[in-house]
Amino acid sequence: MCPEAIREITILPGRNKQGEPERFDAITIRPGETISIVGPTGSGKSALVNDIEIFAQNDTVTGRTVLVNGRQPPEEFVRDPAQKPVALITQHTKCLADLMVREFLLMHLRSRKIEDETVVQRTIDLANEFTGEKIRGDMKMTSLSGGQTRSLMVADAIVISNTPIILLDEVESAGIFKGRVIETLKRYGKAVIFVTHDPLVSLLSKRRIVMRDGSVEKVIEPGDSEREALDEAIRLDDIICRMRERIRAGETFTAPVSA
Ligand SMILES: Nc1ncnc2c1ncn2[C@@H]1O[C@H](COP(=O)(O)OP(=O)(O)OP(=O)(O)O)[C@@H](O)[C@H]1O
Numbered sequence: 001m002c003p004e005a006i007r008e009i010t011i012l013p014g015r016n017k018q019g020e021p022e023r024f025d026a027i028t029i030r031p032g033e034t035i036s037i038v039g040p041t042g043s044g045k046s047a048l049v050n051d052i053e054i055f056a057q058n059d060t061v062t063g064r065t066v067l068v069n070g071r072q073p074p075e076e077f078v079r080d081p082a083q084k085p086v087a088l089i090t091q092h093t094k095c096l097a098d099l100m101v102r103e104f105l106l107m108h109l110r111s112r113k114i115e116d117e118t119v120v121q122r123t124i125d126l127a128n129e130f131t132g133e134k135i136r137g138d139m140k141m142t143s144l145s146g147g148q149t150r151s152l153m154v155a156d157a158i159v160i161s162n163t164p165i166i167l168l169d170e171v172e173s174a175g176i177f178k179g180r181v182i183e184t185l186k187r188y189g190k191a192v193i194f195v196t197h198d199p200l201v202s203l204l205s206k207r208r209i210v211m212r213d214g215s216v217e218k219v220i221e222p223g224d225s226e227r228e229a230l231d232e233a234i235r236l237d238d239i240i241c242r243m244r245e246r247i248r249a250g251e252t253f254t255a256p257v258s259a
């Protein structure tokens with residue numbers, strides 16, 4: 001259990017790559033909220049999520065400070081992996097352990113002293129809601145595809161680590177149902193921060209942080225003004241997903257998919 005419930009985390013400004021001060025006052029995120037981080041390659045998106053992951057205290061390349069409930073976070077948040085309230089999942093998240101999915105999850109359960117072993121199947125079932133490529137408990141972790149691995153890591157962060165804050169650095173990939181992941185994270189009341197190049201993920205987030213040259217350039221909160229664009233992104237994403245599944249299944253297209 002976390003020593004203190006998280007009500008909010010606050011990012012305080014640092015410096016851009018030229019060493020000039022960032023021009024925002026503070027960015028606060030609370031459980032149940034989603035923020036996306038967008039911007040060109042090399043603009044500092046990953047650096048920002050890393051600041052959050054390690055609760056930077058003016059001790060990283062960006063000079064930012066991250067507070068929990070308005071204060072410097074307790075030591076355990078940073079040092080003790082079991083108390084850490086943040087799960088970071090990246091494109092490079094891989095599992096090298098030569099274990100079956102079931103064994104891997106059981107090991108994680110034990111390390112967190114969770115006795116209810118039904119949690120293993122619940123985690124696998126949740127992961128299977130995120131991906132079309134079915135994951136089974138008797139599969140080898142190392143044989144999972146990128147989409148399956150990331151789906152399992154997100155489900156593991158929700159069900160087993162149960163961290164209130166989840167950071168996802170460009171995890172969207174062909175094998176993962178983005179809309180469903182976001183919906184689930186909101187339902188579980190997680191504070192979620194996505195680094196993304198995906199329009200649907202950006203539009204589904206309540207706020208967008210725009211990065212440039214190592215600094216936060218602006219924070220956009222579109223409210224309902226992007227409703228039509230979101231509907232369009234949902235519709236297009238749905239078409240693309242269905243096409244992908246059919247192509248994978250070896251089908252050909254002789255009629256429109258959008259019907
Ligand atoms: N404010 C900053 N001051 C100094 N260096 C920075 C700052 N922000 C980022 N950097 C450095 O710039 C480089 C690129 O940053 P980063 O990897 O965060 O970019 P990115 O937006 O995630 O790019 P990509 O889209 O390719 O993943 C890194 O070496 C990072 O340490």
Ligand SMILES: [Mg+2]
Binds near residue numbers: 045046047169
């Ligand atoms: Mg990056």
